[in-house]
Amino acid sequence: MRTTTSVSVVALVAFASSAAYAADSSDPIVIPIHNWSSQIVMSNVVGQIFEAAGNNVEYVTTDSQAVYESVRLGDVTLELEVWEGAFGKSFRAALEKGGIEDVATHDAVTREDWWYPMWTKEACPGLPDWNALNECAALFATPETGDKGRFLAGPVDWLKHDQERVDALGLNYTVVNAGSAAALWAEIAAAEKDKTPIVLFNWTPNFAEAVWPGEFVNFPEWVDGCDVDPAVGPNPDAAFDCGNPANGYLKIAAWEGMKDKWPGAYGVLQKVNFTNAQIAEMAKLVDVDEMEPEDAAAKWLEDNADVWKPWISM
Amino acid sequence: MAVADFSSTTTSGRGFRPGLSAMLLGLAVFLAVLKPFLPAFAVRLPDAAVLPYDVWFQSLFDFLKDDLGLIYVTRTISAGLEWLLDITANLFYGKHRWPYIGPMPWAAVAAVVAIIGYALKGWKMALLGAVTFVWVALVGQWEIAMQTMSVIAVAAPVAVFVGLVLGIFAWKFPRFEAFLAPVLAIFQTLPFFTYLLPAVIFFKVGPTAGCVATILYAMPPMVLMSTLGLKKVRSEVVEAGHMSGSTRWQMLRHVYIPSARTEILVGVNQVIMLSLAMVVLTAFIGMPGLGAKLLSLMNSLKLGRSFEIGVTIVLIAVTMDRMSKAWVVTQPVHYERGTPWWIRHRYPLLAVGAFIGITVLAQAFPILAEIKRGQDLSIGSEIDSVITAILSNDVVTGVTGWLRGFLVTSVLIPFRNALLWLPTISILLACAAAGCAVGGWRSAALASGFLAIVAATGWWDRAVITLYSVISAVCVAALVGLPLGVLAALKRRWSDPILIACDTAQTFPSFVYLIPAIMLFGVSDVSVVFAIFIFATVPLMRYTIEGIRAVPEEVAEAADMSGATRMQKLFKVQLPLALPTMVIGVNQAIMFAFFMVIIAAFIGTQDLGQELQKTLAGNELGKNFVLGMCVALMALAFNHILMRWSEDRRKTLGLG
Numbered sequence: 001m002r003t004t005t006s007v008s009v010v011a012l013v014a015f016a017s018s019a020a021y022a023a024d025s026s027d028p029i030v031i032p033i034h035n036w037s038s039q040i041v042m043s044n045v046v047g048q049i050f051e052a053a054g055n056n057v058e059y060v061t062t063d064s065q066a067v068y069e070s071v072r073l074g075d076v077t078l079e080l081e082v083w084e085g086a087f088g089k090s091f092r093a094a095l096e097k098g099g100i101e102d103v104a105t106h107d108a109v110t111r112e113d114w115w116y117p118m119w120t121k122e123a124c125p126g127l128p129d130w131n132a133l134n135e136c137a138a139l140f141a142t143p144e145t146g147d148k149g150r151f152l153a154g155p156v157d158w159l160k161h162d163q164e165r166v167d168a169l170g171l172n173y174t175v176v177n178a179g180s181a182a183a184l185w186a187e188i189a190a191a192e193k194d195k196t197p198i199v200l201f202n203w204t205p206n207f208a209e210a211v212w213p214g215e216f217v218n219f220p221e222w223v224d225g226c227d228v229d230p231a232v233g234p235n236p237d238a239a240f241d242c243g244n245p246a247n248g249y250l251k252i253a254a255w256e257g258m259k260d261k262w263p264g265a266y267g268v269l270q271k272v273n274f275t276n277a278q279i280a281e282m283a284k285l286v287d288v289d290e291m292e293p294e295d296a297a298a299k300w301l302e303d304n305a306d307v308w309k310p311w312i313s314m
Numbered sequence: 315m316a317v318a319d320f321s322s323t324t325t326s327g328r329g330f331r332p333g334l335s336a337m338l339l340g341l342a343v344f345l346a347v348l349k350p351f352l353p354a355f356a357v358r359l360p361d362a363a364v365l366p367y368d369v370w371f372q373s374l375f376d377f378l379k380d381d382l383g384l385i386y387v388t389r390t391i392s393a394g395l396e397w398l399l400d401i402t403a404n405l406f407y408g409k410h411r412w413p414y415i416g417p418m419p420w421a422a423v424a425a426v427v428a429i430i431g432y433a434l435k436g437w438k439m440a441l442l443g444a445v446t447f448v449w450v451a452l453v454g455q456w457e458i459a460m461q462t463m464s465v466i467a468v469a470a471p472v473a474v475f476v477g478l479v480l481g482i483f484a485w486k487f488p489r490f491e492a493f494l495a496p497v498l499a500i501f502q503t504l505p506f507f508t509y510l511l512p513a514v515i516f517f518k519v520g521p522t523a524g525c526v527a528t529i530l531y532a533m534p535p536m537v538l539m540s541t542l543g544l545k546k547v548r549s550e551v552v553e554a555g556h557m558s559g560s561t562r563w564q565m566l567r568h569v570y571i572p573s574a575r576t577e578i579l580v581g582v583n584q585v586i587m588l589s590l591a592m593v594v595l596t597a598f599i600g601m602p603g604l605g606a607k608l609l610s611l612m613n614s615l616k617l618g619r620s621f622e623i624g625v626t627i628v629l630i631a632v633t634m635d636r637m638s639k640a641w642v643v644t645q646p647v648h649y650e651r652g653t654p655w656w657i658r659h660r661y662p663l664l665a666v667g668a669f670i671g672i673t674v675l676a677q678a679f680p681i682l683a684e685i686k687r688g689q690d691l692s693i694g695s696e697i698d699s700v701i702t703a704i705l706s707n708d709v710v711t712g713v714t715g716w717l718r719g720f721l722v723t724s725v726l727i728p729f730r731n732a733l734l735w736l737p738t739i740s741i742l743l744a745c746a747a748a749g750c751a752v753g754g755w756r757s758a759a760l761a762s763g764f765l766a767i768v769a770a771t772g773w774w775d776r777a778v779i780t781l782y783s784v785i786s787a788v789c790v791a792a793l794v795g796l797p798l799g800v801l802a803a804l805k806r807r808w809s810d811p812i813l814i815a816c817d818t819a820q821t822f823p824s825f826v827y828l829i830p831a832i833m834l835f836g837v838s839d840v841s842v843v844f845a846i847f848i849f850a851t852v853p854l855m856r857y858t859i860e861g862i863r864a865v866p867e868e869v870a871e872a873a874d875m876s877g878a879t880r881m882q883k884l885f886k887v888q889l890p891l892a893l894p895t896m897v898i899g900v901n902q903a904i905m906f907a908f909f910m911v912i913i914a915a916f917i918g919t920q921d922l923g924q925e926l927q928k929t930l931a932g933n934e935l936g937k938n939f940v941l942g943m944c945v946a947l948m949a950l951a952f953n954h955i956l957m958r959w960s961e962d963r964r965k966t967l968g969l970g
Contacts, residue, residue, distance in 0.1 A: 030520075034610075035612075035613045036610065036614070037610065059602075060519060060520040060600045060602070061600050061601065061609075062514075062519045062520075062599065062600050063510070063598045063599065066510065066514050066519070066599070067519070068933075069515060069933050070514060070518075070519040073515075073518075090933070093933070142836060142838070143719040143723055144839070155927060156928045157928045159928075176837055176838075177837075177920075178837045178918040179914070179917045179918040180612075180613075180916040180917075182612040182615065183828075183832050183837055183916065183917055185614075185615040186830075186832035187833075187837060189833060190705070190832070190833040193706040194711075207614050286614070287614045290695075
């Protein structure tokens with residue numbers, strides 16, 4: 001890896017790399033990288049903080065679901081973005097098997113739900129209230145769905161319950177699963193030209209907000225138990241008659257052996273904490289400003305010294 | 315992706331049996347018509363009869379992994395591979411590992427490749443090699459390209475070596491060959507999602523898992539080609555070896571392997587091409603480099619820059635392909651006694667000299683060592699605007715919108731529903747009828763047996779949807795590919811551009827055109843069929859061209875002399891003789907389609923691919939394997955029937 005980018009950081013934290021780090025193993029801390037920008041930049045930011053403190057760091061590209069098995073086995077040391085909605089299940093399954101631990105929770109909240117780009121609202125002014133969805137169903141119809149509206153959902157391995165919600169709330173919609181995030185973006189990009197109304201799965205924080213302004217649909221608010229207990233929520237006979245939690249967690253997970261092998265780095269990791277705005281900023285550096293992730297991380301560290309300096313002070 | 319037809323060595327059922335086959339087909343139709351009166355178990359296997367294969371396989375994997383300690387064996391292997399990978403990683407892109415001397419300056423690498431190209435086939439090849447590597451450096455992809463190459467530099471030689479050794483064993487011991495052939499066939503038809511989890515669990519996520527997956531995927535043709543080559547060695551050559559008193563090792567080293575050189579090198583060429591085909595897919599399990607970058611670019615919809623990466627992969631693949639093919643036809647040069655050593659080894663000397671010279675120069679001019687971001691000539695955003703302009707053109711969107719509506723409502727959905735409506739028993743019988751027609755009852759039992767296993771796993775409906783996408787796409791591919799292939803074979807002027815288009819379509823990473831497909835046709839079956847179609851048309855065109863060109867000159871002349879018109883000559887002489895080869899093309903197209911239909915899960919499908927994608931979230935190794943086998947078995951059923959027919963037809967026509 002090129003180390004030139006983190007030279008400035010080395011200078012900044014040279015005083016901080018005190019004896020506390022001497023106990024850390026010289027083996028590389030392995031940080032997984034997935035295929036969305038904020039996670040890549042965040043991994044580089046934390047990696048460069050570790051490197052500046054004298055640790056060896058290596059990045060490895062992995063699948064974002066399969067990574068939990070690797071963390072458990074110790075092949076990968078940590079995971080900086082555990083999304084409640086998307087990876088909660090894999091994470092919990094790994095926690096049960098053992099070998100992985102829940103280190104910290106970011107201030108950032110995640111939200112994943114039905115979403116539409118702003119131009120959709122012109123065609124269907126009743127939005128964002130979910131009751132408007134049925135009135136506008138015909139606007140969202142495609143050849144595959146006939147008269148019904150189409151809701152473009154995320155990949156099946158994100159394990160959402162859109163079909164259940166459609167049934168529980170009596171929505172006149174067919175759920176069509178896209179196979180990847182890229183497929184969702186391609187659909188928005190294709191709809192943008194003619195301002196075709198479209199309602200699809202989206203989440204925050206991510207890069208799309210910067211490119212296509214939009215809003216989440218307001219479903220009946222999430223109440224605990226809505227997903228298991230039919231009695232909770234507006235429809236007394238069905239579960240999933242509510243939106244997703246509007247403030248899902250974003251956690252940091254690590255291999256159980258990390259605290260013994262790299263106690264210094266582990267101490268830092270416990271304090272690592274990002275907000276939505278910071279994550280959006282990191283994504284923007286790559287997605288909009290077209291920087292390389294490692295340069296973006298170095299720039300972010302330079303601009304936000306007051307944010308991360310407290311994490312490394314003893 | 316030539317799949318071994320292992321049945322040909324085991325079946326003995328001969329001859330064409332229209333009677334039995336027609337009876338089976340009739341029965342299939344009869345049962346389909348009688349569907350309302352059929353017992354439920356003949357329409358669909360009841361849930362109660364579906365055994366928990368996934369649970370069994372899961373326990374088998376757990377037993378192998380933990381109780382038998384297989385994981386320690388595989389982890390030792392991956393430690394060895396990691397050592398090799400660290401060395402290449404240091405040399406190619408300067409990863410901080412022993413021997414701490416890399417990275418090599420890009421200009422030095424480009425110069426060495428150009429010299430190799432010159433040595434193999436003169437100036438044109440030198441130019442191709444130089445242009446490729448200069449392009450990679452100029453668009454600012456040097457480091458990621460070298461990350462990819464550092465893994466391939468380990469995976470390809472290992473695949474060649476292991477493949478050669480297995481090939482030699484298969485040639486020596488027919489029993490081993492009989493065992494190996496079906497294993498290789500399954501390896502080649504297993505969807506890549508099925509490699510993913512075991513590779514990560516047994517071989518550690520990262521370049522090692524990527525390397526292992528590449529080796530497994532690229533090795534089969536090496537085994538097949540070396541066995542084929544060794545079997546063809548002529549007995550006179552072998553006798554000459556014996557007479558000069560060679561030991562067994564000497565026989566192998568100096569007689570057999572040199573005589574089988576051409577086939578072995580074709581195998582090497584295949585290994586290189588398949589390794590490059592895996593560049594993007596292995597990124598899912600930690601392979602760094604071009605593939606990983608491509609995936610993250612796609613996720614922020616940077617089409618232009620992903621397109622550039624696609625061009626890089628195509629250029630590298632074409633360079634390696636042409637160079638290794640040139641190597642196949644170059645015969646070893648024999649020098650006269652007394653030729654000075656520096657003439658005999660002039661190309662290696664030149665290459666080493668250029669490498670050292672440029673490396674020294676690079677100390678003075680850093681631009682020769684590394685082109686930094688900001689200095690590169692990437693035109694990603696310009697390409698972006700061109701692509702968007704094309705995709706949002708009113709005429710284009712009008713046509714695609716109409717096409718999508720028409721295909722979905724009038725063709726695809728009715729066809730899918732019809733297939734789903736058919737009782738399982740009818741499809742099994744129809745498959746048996748096809749098997750019976752080409753190879754007697756053994757083929758019938760084999761082909762319908764494969765499908766019966768799929769039915770027994772309980773994933774029948776999903777499997778039928780997979781089948782529907784494959785058949786639809788291959789039909790469209792045949793409609794376009796066969797006429798184009800015929801045209802290209804008959805008109806020399808057309809054939810070169812079409813063959814170049816074939817090479818490009820085959821090596822261009824499919825992910826890059828998944829996105830434009832979605833922008834044109836939305837998340838729908840039309841996009842899925844379109845994506846498979848691009849991939850499946852290639853072998854259809856290529857084998858058609860090859861088949862027609864291989865029609866013996868004298869036969870074509872005889873047709874001319876007897877006063878046949880061009881159409882008569884084509885339909886009565888050339889096409890019938892080319893048909894066995896064209897059917898191999900159809901078989902390849904179907905194999906490619908089965909490969910691609912799983913990747914189309916990234917667009918959004920409701921078939922086996924979607925279920926496979928789901929197993930990744932839960933780390934369900936057992937279910938993942940069962941689903942993978944379903945795909946492999948369906949592909950093998952087609953493969954068996956088509957290859958069997960083509961082989962018999964060839965023999966009948968006396969084409970050898």
